[in-house]
Every structure is written in C-alpha cells, then in structure tokens.
Amino acid sequence: MSSLAVTFALSVGTASGFLWTDIGPKKALVCELNLLETCVTQLPPSARRQLPTRLNDLHYLLGQRGAMVLPLRHDHIAGLVITDYEQLPRSQTINWGVGHFSLPLKQQAQLTYWHELGHLYAIDALSRQGQTITSPYQHEWLADLYLVWRIALETQSLDLAWQQYHRRNLAVMADSEFISHWSVPVLAQVLAHYSLEQLNQFDSFNDFWRDISPRLVLHDKDTLNEFSSLMQRTFGAGTVQPLPGYIYWRKATLGEYLTPTLVEVMGQTAAADWLSSQQMTAE
Template sequence: MITEALLLASAWFWAPMPQGQALVCQSPQLTICLAQLPADARQQLPQDPNVLLQEMGHRGAMARPIRHQSITGVILLATDNIPRASSALLNGQVYSLTLQHAVQLTLLHELGHLAIASSHSIYLNNHRLSGYQHEWLADIYLLWSLAKNNQPNDLAWQQYHRRNLAVFASTSAMSHWTTPMLGQLMQIYSWQQLAEFEGFDALIDDLYPRLSQYDQDELNEFSSLIQRVFGSGVMHSLPHYMFWRRPEMGRYIRPTIETLMGKQAAESWLTQNAMNGE
C-alpha cells in the first residue's frame, strides 16, 4: 500500500493498478501534475485545471477516468479535506471512531472508480451502473486491494463502520452506504480467499452474480428507517415503523453498534429498536 509519507509529500506520483496506472495529483499542484500526462491523455481532460478543481469542490478526492492503453485516469487529492475521524449520536451520546490510514483508504476507493471504468468484466460492461453501484464496487476494490497487499482486515471493518456512521449522522450519505454489499463480501469470502483473486475483474466475475442488490425504492426505505432511528429530531423510537426492514438493518449495523457500545449495550439497543433477530 502506498505510504502516507508519499501521499502527503509528493506533488504527484503514479499509482500502479491491475491494468495500467493512475496519475495521482495533489490539488494545489494540479497544473504541474497534469503536465505529466502524454498529449493524447491530457486532451481528454479540461484544458483549464480550475474546471477540475471546481468539479471537486470541497471533497477530499475525485477520480477522472481516461481511455488510454496504459493510463486508467487521474485522481485529485485534497488531503486536508479527508476526515481522520467519524462520529454519530446514539441514545444521546456521541460515539467517535478514529480513522487510521484515512488518506490511503480514500486513494484506494478512488482507484476503485478507475478500475470499474477500465474493467473487462461482463457484469460491469453489459449494464449501465447506477451511482450507488459505482460506490460499493469502489469499496469492494478497496477491500480487495487491502487483502491483496496483506493489510489487516481491521481496515476493512473500519471502512464498514465509517459507512454506517456516516448515514447515522446524515441520510445524505446514503449514496455511499456500501455496508450491505461489504457485509455480503465478507460473508462470502475469508480475508485469505479475497487475497487469492489475482485481479479485480476475476473477483467481480465470481462475486457479482452471488450478491443480493437493492434498487432505489429499497434504499429509500432504508434511508427512511435510518432517519427515524437516528434523526436528531426523533422523540420516540416507534419500533414498528418500517418493521419489515428492521431485522435486515440490524444485521448491517450490528458490528458497528457493538464496536461503539460494546456487545451487551448493543444487544439492548438493537432489541429496543426491534433490530435484533429476523
């Protein structure tokens, strides 16, 4: 995995990928960075770097795919905008999670977006992917990369918890609520088995047809339930509200609730909110 020192100290560098490489640019040095691209790749991006910076806004990172025989795309990093902690309010108490290697994990997620764009898997080429599919596929690339590079699965669980905490804090993060898909991935494969896939496409070809996916209506139901349970203005738990989604939601958030509260308190909270059991 690319070191934090390289990520923070370099104005630009090339990140290797299963197919080709990506140019990683620190946003303050974007003009210098883009000059490293060959002409046929550079012309696929706006000639004015400020256009890219405006597209990026206040995000910590952004990926732009490029069609090229050896370059998958460009990633912009604004490391100061990448959170180093995540928090949420549960039962009137704020719980926080320190994010280790936050910049590296953000980069891996963005590399995942480029891997999706350059994928040869029939599952990613035969259908138009939704924005939500792009996000969970990018997180699956992140987890596969960690396993492939012999990183601990603690970082995979950190990403899992981070996605849950984000929606606990605000349902505007539902577009990146990749937890249901990450949970399925970790049920299907052990960490060692995940590392045995030589390429991302090989993983997708094996995994994709085995996943249970959610359409937008189903995601909207989860969003409504999350708002009812975690919203700051909620006065009563209403355990029967969206009852058909609660056990499923309980499975997805249990590991995070246990990590924050401890198993005993988490069990009590899940039971109180009708999320314990099928």
C-alpha cells in the same frame, strides 16, 4: 520496503507532485491538488481535453474531500486522481438520542487512495465482461469492494475493512444523504463469505470480481430509499421515540447491517438493548 509502504509513500506525496499507477492495461495519473496545473501537463492532449478548461472547477468539485477520481475515455489513460489529504477526517462521529459516539479512523490517506483507484479498477473489471457501471451508487460500492480486496492483500488483515464498514454505517446514520456511499449491504456479504486467506487467493481484482459478482445480492433503488427513510427517522435530529410500525419490513435487515458497528462504538450490551428497543432484532 513492502508494497504497502511503497504505495503509501507514493500516495501521500512525491517531489514532483504526481505519479503514474497501473490500472489493468492502462495507467492513471495521480496529482496533488496544490500542483494540479503542473501535473496535468503530463497527460497527452487527447486526455487533457476531457478535463474542464478551468482547472479551478476541479478544486470546486473536490470540495472538502480528500481525493476524487475522473475516469477518462482514452486508449492508454484510465483516469486522473486528485488528492488533498489535509481534508481527511480523523474520526467518524454521530450524536443521536442515546449519546455521542466516535470512531477513530486509521490510515485514511492510504484507504482513500485505494478507494479512488477502485473506481478505475471497477471500470476495467466490468469492461472485461462487456459491462458498464450504470449508477453513482454502483460506482461507490464497487470502489469499496476493491478497497476490501486491496486491504486484505496489502495489510494481511481485515481490520481496516471493518473500519470502512463502520465508517459507512456511521456516516449514513449521521446524515441520510450518505446513502449514496452506503456500501455496507455489499461489504457485509464480502466479510461474511470471504476469509482473509480466501481473499488472498485472488491475484487481481479482476479475478475477485469474476468470483464474487454472480454471488452478490443487490438492493434496488426503492429498497435503498426505504433504508434511508428508516435511518433518517431513527437517527435524525430530535428523534427520540421509536415508531414500531415505521417501514417495519426493513428493520430486521437494517439491524443486521448496523449490529457490528453499534457493538464497536457502544459495546455488546448497550447495542443489543438499543436494537431490541427499536424492534431491529430478528424474531
């Protein structure tokens, strides 16, 4: 069985409802939600005490998501991953002035699992450089950065990496609150500058992080807020008329980020026509 098949088998369920997985020099405990109370007894008391006293609180925190991660401060335990794959969507959809569009989502249990592990691998990779993660948004794009590297390693294709790119775009187009997970500005740089063969040259995420981190160009909070406002005005409910002057200085860059996704769901000609109508093409 390939490493992908092994990981997938473990991630979607085990007879005992839990498994341990390596995160650098530490381990993470992976628990299925319906067996959470039994699963967390596998943690040593010093790690268990960092969880809420009422485990039902974790049910509430997970909400309608397919998985979540709780990093732990422990010498040997990196964190706890809780899974509930029944909650995962089968498609990402958006409906705005020009129509309804849907992107089928493949292998969501696997991708969700890798993304959650990515949060813990990111903590490990940055700590090796004496750094810490400073915001929830940084946590999300780092986890997606790990996801792209893992997809390349395990599937020998970047198709699922592009699926994640499109999913992040469509989510924020449908609801600007998802700017908190909009990793597209980072994913665009990875997919533009690294081929599948280049990604496969990195034996670990730590190696990949050391290579890419000096090259990344990151948007500050104010810039992300401007992108969010522009998307809300462009795709929000009831929006049909373009406003050529509204945050015009971000339009061309936003158009670059959205183009691959719009081509995927609308087709080349319709996407080009719409981007032109919104003044989102480079002059």
